[in-house]
Amino acid sequence: MDLRTKYLGLELKNPLIVGSSGLTDKVDKIKSAEANNAGAVVIKSLFEEQINAEINKTVYSGSNDYPEAYEYIQEYTRDKTITDYLNLIKDAKSAVDIPVIASINCVNDTEWTSFAKEIENAGADALELNISLLPSDPFTDAEETEKMYFKITEKVNKSISIPISLKMSYYSAGLAKLIYNLSASKNVDGITLFNRFYNPDIDINTLEIVSSNVFSTPDEYILPLRWIALLSEKIDADMAATTGIHDGISMAKQVLAGASAVHIVSILYKHGLEYIGTILKEFESVMSKHGFNNIDEMKGQLSFHNIKNNRAYERIQFMKYFGGIS
Numbered sequence: 001m002d003l004r005t006k007y008l009g010l011e012l013k014n015p016l017i018v019g020s021s022g023l024t025d026k027v028d029k030i031k032s033a034e035a036n037n038a039g040a041v042v043i044k045s046l047f048e049e050q051i052n053a054e055i056n057k058t059v060y061s062g063s064n065d066y067p068e069a070y071e072y073i074q075e076y077t078r079d080k081t082i083t084d085y086l087n088l089i090k091d092a093k094s095a096v097d098i099p100v101i102a103s104i105n106c107v108n109d110t111e112w113t114s115f116a117k118e119i120e121n122a123g124a125d126a127l128e129l130n131i132s133l134l135p136s137d138p139f140t141d142a143e144e145t146e147k148m149y150f151k152i153t154e155k156v157n158k159s160i161s162i163p164i165s166l167k168m169s170y171y172s173a174g175l176a177k178l179i180y181n182l183s184a185s186k187n188v189d190g191i192t193l194f195n196r197f198y199n200p201d202i203d204i205n206t207l208e209i210v211s212s213n214v215f216s217t218p219d220e221y222i223l224p225l226r227w228i229a230l231l232s233e234k235i236d237a238d239m240a241a242t243t244g245i246h247d248g249i250s251m252a253k254q255v256l257a258g259a260s261a262v263h264i265v266s267i268l269y270k271h272g273l274e275y276i277g278t279i280l281k282e283f284e285s286v287m288s289k290h291g292f293n294n295i296d297e298m299k300g301q302l303s304f305h306n307i308k309n310n311r312a313y314e315r316i317q318f319m320k321y322f323g324g325i326s
Contacts, residue, residue: 001284002294005039007238007261008126008163008189010099012039015255015295016276016283019242019263020045020103020128023273027091030100036276040099042263043092045130046085047105082115089122101165103128109151116156126163129156129188132195133169142173149178153187165190165240169197170223176231183235190238192263193224215266220244225257229313232258233305248282258300 003014017040018024018033025044033041085102092100102124104115119127131152135145149168157164166188172178179191201212221244228239241254242263251262268275292298304310 001287001292003039003280003284005260005295005299007040007240008101008165010040010125010163012099012261013037014039014280014283015259015261016251016280017042017101017240017261017263018268018273018276019265020130021265021269023265023268025088027088027095029273030092031095032273033276034096034098036273037280038098038273038276039261040101040125041092041096042101042103042128043085043088043124045103045105045128046081082118086118086122089119089124093123093125099125101126101128103130103167105130105132106152107132109148109155113152113155113159117159120160120162124162126165126189127156127160128165128167128192129153130167130195131169132197133171134197135171146172146178149182150185150187153182153185157187163189165192165238167192167195167242170194170227175227176234179227179231180235183237186236188237190240190260191235192240192242193227194243196243215269216244216246218244218246218250221246221250221254224259225253226313228254228259229257229302230304232300232303248279248284248286251279251283252286252298253302255295255299256302258303260299 005012005015007015007017014037016038018038020042021044024030024033024041030041030043089100089102100123102119102122104119104127106129116127129152131149133145133148135142149166153164153166164187166182168191170193182188182191196216199212200209202208203210221241224241224243228241232239238260239258240261240263241259242265245251245254245262245264246267251264254262264279267279287293287298300306304313
């Protein structure tokens, strides 16, 4: 089977991308991803919160009677964290032939715009902007919150020439229109659906707030599947799916819906990067079963615009199954 595909203008030997995670935070892991036939890697995101945590750790790890030293420590720690990240990109590019995509987590349009140029200079093949917006303030209009997507992508796009992918949230009252407008802005080359958020839980024994399961479950692939199927033919940007893709079957479904690539993390944490081979074999078996010789023949075959019963993608009620209606 010919698994080659294009994503963000990059040539990938297959659509499987090892997503931004601890699986891609060191050169030896990235080399292992390539050795196990990953199509590309997204380096672990650099978070603004990560830098602030490192600063606080340094400041409070020892006694410091000089308040003015905080500013020096803050600047030094920030610069060192960013330098380490840039060196990871450089070293990874020297070590592997597959595309290396950098990733930064953005919460505003000020901190990271200048950093994006440094990422390009370090040799990254593309940049993923991971913008995690949670519209939790009841006094802020949704439109005002969503403007941040446009502010960040516009500023970054003006500063770099490498492809940009936006990894975004599903929290929007008008998600289809938002994604369409982001694509129409021409500030991004691809859109990845969706962010996987930290989700709080309650420990009923201690009555404390704890983290829920950090790994995705296999049924979570349904959410990006619906929106990729609905929008892949309507927007002028590559779409990638992430969250809940645990095998070659769910990977194949995303491509059939119109995805150019899939980002996989959780199942590789559980089984190791060697499991990429198993996923690709399952994916190839789907292609073989249905007579697809290459990705182009397969991609988007079951998108909203290519099937007769396309209203199934828009159905939100279970009337037929739970309402006694046949």
